[in-house]
Amino acid sequence: MSIKKSTLIFSSFILLGRITGLLREWLLSSFEGANEKTDIAIIALTFPDLIINLILGGGLAATLIPALTKLNPNNKKKLAQQIGFFVFIFFTLIALILSISSNQILKILGPGISEIALENAVPSFLIILISIPISAVSGILAAYLNSNFKFAVAASGTIFVNLGIIIGLISNLPLLWGVSIGILLGTLSRFFFQNRISHLYDFNKILRFRNFSKSENLITKSLLKKFFLNFSFVTVLIFIPTLGRSWASTLGEGSLTIFNYSFKLIELPMAIVIGSLNTVLLSKLSINSSKSNIFKSVRYVILLSLIISIPSFIFTPLLVNIIYFNNTLNNIQIHQLILITRIGFLFLLAQSLTSGLGTIFATLEKQNILLPVGILMLIVFNLLCLLTNELNMSYLMISIGITYTISSSFLFIYLLKELKINNQKHLNY
Numbered sequence: 001m002s003i004k005k006s007t008l009i010f011s012s013f014i015l016l017g018r019i020t021g022l023l024r025e026w027l028l029s030s031f032e033g034a035n036e037k038t039d040i041a042i043i044a045l046t047f048p049d050l051i052i053n054l055i056l057g058g059g060l061a062a063t064l065i066p067a068l069t070k071l072n073p074n075n076k077k078k079l080a081q082q083i084g085f086f087v088f089i090f091f092t093l094i095a096l097i098l099s100i101s102s103n104q105i106l107k108i109l110g111p112g113i114s115e116i117a118l119e120n121a122v123p124s125f126l127i128i129l130i131s132i133p134i135s136a137v138s139g140i141l142a143a144y145l146n147s148n149f150k151f152a153v154a155a156s157g158t159i160f161v162n163l164g165i166i167i168g169l170i171s172n173l174p175l176l177w178g179v180s181i182g183i184l185l186g187t188l189s190r191f192f193f194q195n196r197i198s199h200l201y202d203f204n205k206i207l208r209f210r211n212f213s214k215s216e217n218l219i220t221k222s223l224l225k226k227f228f229l230n231f232s233f234v235t236v237l238i239f240i241p242t243l244g245r246s247w248a249s250t251l252g253e254g255s256l257t258i259f260n261y262s263f264k265l266i267e268l269p270m271a272i273v274i275g276s277l278n279t280v281l282l283s284k285l286s287i288n289s290s291k292s293n294i295f296k297s298v299r300y301v302i303l304l305s306l307i308i309s310i311p312s313f314i315f316t317p318l319l320v321n322i323i324y325f326n327n328t329l330n331n332i333q334i335h336q337l338i339l340i341t342r343i344g345f346l347f348l349l350a351q352s353l354t355s356g357l358g359t360i361f362a363t364l365e366k367q368n369i370l371l372p373v374g375i376l377m378l379i380v381f382n383l384l385c386l387l388t389n390e391l392n393m394s395y396l397m398i399s400i401g402i403t404y405t406i407s408s409s410f411l412f413i414y415l416l417k418e419l420k421i422n423n424q425k426h427l428n429y
Helices: 003-032 036-055 057-069 073-100 102-109 115-147 151-155 157-170 175-198 209-214 221-251 255-287 291-314 316-323 331-346 348-364 367-386 393-418 423-428
Strands: none
Touching: 003 036, 003 151, 003 157, 003 255, 003 316, 036 073, 036 102, 036 115, 036 175, 036 221, 036 255, 057 073, 057 115, 057 221, 057 348, 073 102, 073 115, 102 115, 102 221, 115 151, 115 175, 151 157, 151 175, 157 175, 221 255, 221 348, 221 367, 221 393, 255 291, 255 316, 255 331, 255 348, 255 393, 291 316, 291 331, 291 348, 291 393, 316 331, 331 348, 331 393, 348 367, 348 393, 367 393
């Protein structure tokens, strides 16, 4: 199956997932608008993915998919099962540790939210922690499915999670309880559906630990090193909007919510098109990483980014009004949402290139550049926010855009160097 066709299939299911995600956001904005409750609800909604992505992130997919693609079916299944087992144990321990310090975690993620509101959110927040190890293992399932080119099943996971949250939101439960129970319901549904299709985990065999322990260990030092380098970079990409939300919470009640609504609009085309393309490239370039395929991939990222960003920038007001119609956001909040979303679309090409080039380096097994670039991104973004005397939402979004511009430039220059591209070679062609 070609890159175009695979990306189209993956994108279609990602689109369905994002549509349900937008419905989720619309319900939240319609019921509550933008206030302290929604600020906490958004922290709750994003927390499981935040923890998993900070520890595993796309680094898991960037490492595991190429590794699985190169193995025979039997060893492929064994490696996925072994990693899944350790991931489940590890994240169960993480969830237990987080449960002890839930109040402190919430204060870190929402430093501008009142202590009373955060304390009241702790009981429902504990339910969300149960979903973390389940979601982590679902990441292994998705990588295994993608390595077998079952892109549609892997991409369908978001739909289940969002539907679970929607059910929680439209229930008669208080907002935070509805969100928490909905996350757990959606997480369980996703896991059981994808496992039924992949047949990766047989619970009868898992309980026989003796048989598992006798199998050959396929988790090598080389694999762990590649994971660390990939994970550190992808974790930064995920952590940038989280830092943005944290900075936004200091700008007043509802600011975190407005920033999150904006980033969701920007991430919609990113996930549907660029995210889908990156996932397909992980599988395709692992098999054939020729220069022509690499440059074709870069051209795809640039072309698709421009196709998305230009009309999105022009029609941002229409997009905002379509998605957030019939809600309780006031005119000032709507205007602010349109403004910062437009700024975000201006830098969509840089954001897409940063993500796409990171994927290419992962498939080329040239991950050494990713860690320093990731550290540079964190330093640049936080310095831009710290050095200004008047931090506001527009400046916050511009700072993120500048950070992506610098990182994509470094990565592209390094790619040219690694592939030994120079003017003389172009002339020879």
